[in-house]
Amino acid sequence: METSNILANNPNLKSWVEVPANSDFPIQNLPFGIFKTRSQSERVGVRIGNQVLDLKALYVLGYLENLPFEASDFENKFLNDLMGKGKKATRDLRNHISKLLSHDFEDLKVNQHHVDQVLIAADKIDMCLPVQIGDYTDFYSSKEHATNVGTMFRDPANALLPNWLWIPVGYHGRASSVIVSGQAIHRPKGQIKPDPTQDPIFAPCRNLDFELETGFITYEGKPLGDSISTAEAEDFIFGMCLFNDWSARDIQTWEYVPLGPFLAKNFASSMSPWIVTLDALQPFKVASPTQVPEVLDYLKCDADKSYDINLEVLIEPKGGSENLICESNFKYMYWNMSQQLAHHTVNGCNIRCGDLMGSGTISGPTPNSYGSMLELAWKGTKPLKMNDGTERKFIHDNDTVIMRGYCEKDGVRIGFGEVSTEILPAK
Amino acid sequence: METSNILANNPNLKSWVEVPANSDFPIQNLPFGIFKTRSQSERVGVRIGNQVLDLKALYVLGYLENLPFEASDFENKFLNDLMGKGKKATRDLRNHISKLLSHDFEDLKVNQHHVDQVLIAADKIDMCLPVQIGDYTDFYSSKEHATNVGTMFRDPANALLPNWLWIPVGYHGRASSVIVSGQAIHRPKGQIKPDPTQDPIFAPCRNLDFELETGFITYEGKPLGDSISTAEAEDFIFGMCLFNDWSARDIQTWEYVPLGPFLAKNFASSMSPWIVTLDALQPFKVASPTQVPEVLDYLKCDADKSYDINLEVLIEPKGGSENLICESNFKYMYWNMSQQLAHHTVNGCNIRCGDLMGSGTISGPTPNSYGSMLELAWKGTKPLKMNDGTERKFIHDNDTVIMRGYCEKDGVRIGFGEVSTEILPAK
Numbered sequence: 001m002e003t004s005n006i007l008a009n010n011p012n013l014k015s016w017v018e019v020p021a022n023s024d025f026p027i028q029n030l031p032f033g034i035f036k037t038r039s040q041s042e043r044v045g046v047r048i049g050n051q052v053l054d055l056k057a058l059y060v061l062g063y064l065e066n067l068p069f070e071a072s073d074f075e076n077k078f079l080n081d082l083m084g085k086g087k088k089a090t091r092d093l094r095n096h097i098s099k100l101l102s103h104d105f106e107d108l109k110v111n112q113h114h115v116d117q118v119l120i121a122a123d124k125i126d127m128c129l130p131v132q133i134g135d136y137t138d139f140y141s142s143k144e145h146a147t148n149v150g151t152m153f154r155d156p157a158n159a160l161l162p163n164w165l166w167i168p169v170g171y172h173g174r175a176s177s178v179i180v181s182g183q184a185i186h187r188p189k190g191q192i193k194p195d196p197t198q199d200p201i202f203a204p205c206r207n208l209d210f211e212l213e214t215g216f217i218t219y220e221g222k223p224l225g226d227s228i229s230t231a232e233a234e235d236f237i238f239g240m241c242l243f244n245d246w247s248a249r250d251i252q253t254w255e256y257v258p259l260g261p262f263l264a265k266n267f268a269s270s271m272s273p274w275i276v277t278l279d280a281l282q283p284f285k286v287a288s289p290t291q292v293p294e295v296l297d298y299l300k301c302d303a304d305k306s307y308d309i310n311l312e313v314l315i316e317p318k319g320g321s322e323n324l325i326c327e328s329n330f331k332y333m334y335w336n337m338s339q340q341l342a343h344h345t346v347n348g349c350n351i352r353c354g355d356l357m358g359s360g361t362i363s364g365p366t367p368n369s370y371g372s373m374l375e376l377a378w379k380g381t382k383p384l385k386m387n388d389g390t391e392r393k394f395i396h397d398n399d400t401v402i403m404r405g406y407c408e409k410d411g412v413r414i415g416f417g418e419v420s421t422e423i424l425p426a427k
Numbered sequence: 428m429e430t431s432n433i434l435a436n437n438p439n440l441k442s443w444v445e446v447p448a449n450s451d452f453p454i455q456n457l458p459f460g461i462f463k464t465r466s467q468s469e470r471v472g473v474r475i476g477n478q479v480l481d482l483k484a485l486y487v488l489g490y491l492e493n494l495p496f497e498a499s500d501f502e503n504k505f506l507n508d509l510m511g512k513g514k515k516a517t518r519d520l521r522n523h524i525s526k527l528l529s530h531d532f533e534d535l536k537v538n539q540h541h542v543d544q545v546l547i548a549a550d551k552i553d554m555c556l557p558v559q560i561g562d563y564t565d566f567y568s569s570k571e572h573a574t575n576v577g578t579m580f581r582d583p584a585n586a587l588l589p590n591w592l593w594i595p596v597g598y599h600g601r602a603s604s605v606i607v608s609g610q611a612i613h614r615p616k617g618q619i620k621p622d623p624t625q626d627p628i629f630a631p632c633r634n635l636d637f638e639l640e641t642g643f644i645t646y647e648g649k650p651l652g653d654s655i656s657t658a659e660a661e662d663f664i665f666g667m668c669l670f671n672d673w674s675a676r677d678i679q680t681w682e683y684v685p686l687g688p689f690l691a692k693n694f695a696s697s698m699s700p701w702i703v704t705l706d707a708l709q710p711f712k713v714a715s716p717t718q719v720p721e722v723l724d725y726l727k728c729d730a731d732k733s734y735d736i737n738l739e740v741l742i743e744p745k746g747g748s749e750n751l752i753c754e755s756n757f758k759y760m761y762w763n764m765s766q767q768l769a770h771h772t773v774n775g776c777n778i779r780c781g782d783l784m785g786s787g788t789i790s791g792p793t794p795n796s797y798g799s800m801l802e803l804a805w806k807g808t809k810p811l812k813m814n815d816g817t818e819r820k821f822i823h824d825n826d827t828v829i830m831r832g833y834c835e836k837d838g839v840r841i842g843f844g845e846v847s848t849e850i851l852p853a854k
Contacts, residue, residue: 135603140686161684166627167618171686172599172693176562176777177651186652188774191594191723200593202723202773224604224695225613225854251774257588259567259598260687266599267774268651296618296629346629347615347678347694348854350603427652427775 001087001235006279008098011412015101016109017119019049024406024415027101030094031239031274031416032079034128037120042077042128046097047274047417050122053097057118063100063108067093078132079275080354083219083238090238091279127182127273130241131217131354133175136269137344138213138245138358140169141335143289145363148375165293168335168343170360173245174266178356180273181242184422187397188267190251200254204426207249207380208395211361212313212371212403214330215243216337217275221351228345230301233338234278236351242272242311242403242419243358249374249394271356272403272419280414284308284407288336295339298346305336309416311362311405313371318398318422320388325376328362328369330405397425428514428662433706435525438839442528443536444546446476451833451842454528457521458666458701458843459506461555464547469504469555473524474701474844477549480524484545490527490535494520505559506702507781510646510665517665518706554609554700557668558644558781560602563696564771565640565672565785567596568762570716572790575802592720595762595770597787600672601693605783607700611849614824615694617678627681631853634676634807635822638788639740639798639830641757642670643764644702648778655772657728660765661705663778669699669738669830669846670785676801676821698783699830699846707841711735711834715763722766725773732763736843738789738832740798745825745849747815752803755789755796757832824852 008030015027025031025047035045035052045052056074058064068089073081083090100108108114140146143160146169150159163169179185187208193200217238222228228236245265252264288306309330314322335343340357361371370376373394377383383391395401400422406415435457442454452458452474462472462479472479483501485491495516500508510517527535535541567573570587573596577586590596606612614635620627644665648655655663672692679691715733736757741749767784788798797803800821804810810818822828827849833842 135601163618163627163681163684167682169682169686170689172601172689174562174599174776175602176779176782177775179651186775190774191590199720200590200723202725224606248774254590255594255596256685256687257590258683258687259596260683260685262597262599263770263774263776266776293626296627298629343690347617347675347690348604348613349601349690349693352603355603 003282006091006282007095009280009283011410013098014103015048016103017048017051017101022413023049024413024417025049026412027098028412029276029280029414030097031276031280032082032130033274034078034130035125036128037125044074044076044079044082047122048101051119052122052125054118054120061114061117064096067096069093077128078354079130080132084353087219087235094277094279127180129178129180130273130275131356133178133356134352134354136173136175136178136356136358137170138173138360139335139340140360141333141340142360142363142371143334144332144365145361145371145375148363148370152379166295168340170340170344171260173269173358177266178269178271181270181419181421184424185268186424187426188248188251189426190248190263191254192250193254194250205248205251208423209247209249209373210313210395210401211245211247212311212326212328213243213245213359213362214309214405215241215271215356215358218351218353218355218357220353221345224350225348227348228341230299230338230342233341236341237278237337239275239277240281241275242405242416244270244401244403244419244421245358246270270419270421272417274417276414276416281307281407283409283412284414286331289334291334298342299339301336301338305338306331306333307407309405309407311403314402315386315392316400316402317386317388317390317396320386322402323386325384326369326371328364328371330362332364333359333362395423397423399423430709433518433709434522436707436710438837440525441530442475443530444475444478444528449840450476451840451844452476453839454525455839456703456707456841457524458703458707459557460701461505461557462552463555464552471501471503471506471509474549475528478546479549479552481545481547488541488544491523494523496520504555505781506557507559511780514646514662521704521706554607556605556607557700557702558783560605560783561779561781563600563602563605563783563785564597565600565787566762566767567787568760568767569787569790569798570761571759571792572788572798572802575790575797579806593722595767597767597771598687600696600785604693605696605698608697608846608848611851612695613851614853615675615678616853617675617690618681619677620681621677632675632678635850636674636676636800637740637822637828638672638674639738639753639755640670640672640786640789641736641832642668642698642783642785645778645780645782645784647780648772651777652775654775655768657726657765657769660768663768664705664764666702666704667708668702669832669843671697671828671830671846671848672785673697697846697848699843701844703841703843708734708834710836710839711841713758716761718761725769726766728763728765732765733758733760734834736832736834738830741829742813742819743827743829744813744815744817744823747813749829750813752811753796753798755791755798757789759791760786760789822850824850826850
């Protein structure tokens, strides 16, 4: 699909809505999410600056005419119905909203009575899980992460498994326990084997970890039996979010052979509430790392398919302040989203509107860019110092883990907001 | 929940609807499914003999009063809304239908005009996927199967991995590609490595296999963070089906380390269309195999939780006849469904109405009871002879794989019908 018609990306656009300097949400972003207020049920919103545009209210006032949407697409618990209208429709919608909010366009801005109905302060609303996730798949696509894990648990000289450079390795995750930023979770319990010479025990996880990831959300794919090529893949991606793939390392170690992680992951995975459209990310396209050996034909790409997204992780102990513990970037990923989607469907597997695909832990080349506590504290051997004097090998009870991300170029910053989750003690 | 109020299980009941001898569907069964006709969209049906009872028509005619259902629960693409009313409601519904269909109850049977509207010949309808599956989990709970696989691929002296006797090992599967019996699929393509000394290639799967399984369907569970005990587990199970967990063995071998099977499984999994309620299976309860070592407390059961379900697999080559290649039984399973569900939720993972849990391949103790071609033909070393003179190491193009299952006791036979899938050549 042509990207030249993404008018909303014009870096010269200014909005009549006030946008603070360094905001994640200038008029060039316009991410979609689901919000609710005390008096109203869930609706689709678009974020700009510190305001949220209520699309249901906008629709009722007649500002979304000549677009293929109906009221129920906007007064909805999820974005799925909106995404179900397809990429052209959602692109046209974002372009149209960009026009309504732009400084040069008088239609909405001169009508303060309408503005008061459609713009709500972001601190007056609650954000909800934006998507009804059909299936959630998680990949394992950072070479640095796979190498670090292989070095720690297997052989530093053969850290990568033989299939890793050939396949964007992935596995199925649990959709029911994907939660939105802000929802606290309890430390999971499960079988662990702290003493390798003794029987396993049932206990709260001792090595609770985050994984710094991004996720992407799909449009409806092709029927079962068909495949999506790398050239087509981006036409099937609605947008991206920040994603924390919580991992109970001690549960994982004991359970994962031979069929992969299960209870070590499915107690919760956290996503950020605003889905930044793939359209909005187009100006930040960059090349992926060179792939050697050359990948098989169905994984080859004829253009750049990665994105320059700065990522960071912070730990905030209860009552304390934020500690920046990781600075990474999405562009380090060895396998890009188009390759992941092409691989996922090459056997005929069907994807649906609202599927979530996690990138896998995004570790960069330097120790401060590693995307998990496992790597940052190197299996507990290099604890991280917090600014309150305490140390972290893994995540403590009452810690809040925060991930943030943004792109920046030519004076435009497209941000993701954050995904933030507090860990409560085990029940 | 008390099982003494399952009136529909009375072995002495007879129906005024004709039920052929040896039918899977006597009045003591009454499984639920979704059907459609040429002129009408999807509806909930209950099978009896060779007839299907149209619950929407029954509701409209006023036969389902004083039950907590509405018309939209029965005119529906899926059973989820019906199951969403909970176990008491669905039990009451089955008991009520049993009464309507029983010989001694005159209400419906004397009204031929109504009977004509609510009973449809099973060969006049199409069966649909019965459940909108939220998440699909597959277990690995047959000791014989795990031992066979371990013997073939690892060390016969240490065939079971260390965690196997402690954990009902499971992994997440793909919900989008679960299909109903009767839908043909194409042989999947993918990365395989036929020559271990050469690079992988992209090609159609050469070692296509079935896995003989059952599945169970859940009611809405508890909120994220809570667990379901083994004592509570059956209250959260609506019913069971036959399940064929298709497996591309050569794709699996190359891809599955370290995060488990992915493309080797997610091209399709087939389920039978009639969900036999757990209520209907109560008379067939049996003990599970003794578990040594003793399992951890949260996996202990205070009563029998397995079921005596005869299972068989047949291959029907195109234009040929059925070949019975496997006779197994659900009762061989080392881990029962209550243990699987207790384990799945012990970390706080939430289950939802309409989740599907596969048993894992159900292999018995004798070579003719092994539940996959991998085991039956022992990694291709003992090909199976078909009655047309051909041989099978794995499944050929245009083969149809059929699985059937039934319980039998005190003159009552509760059957599952079948799950049947034809393999078309790769696209």
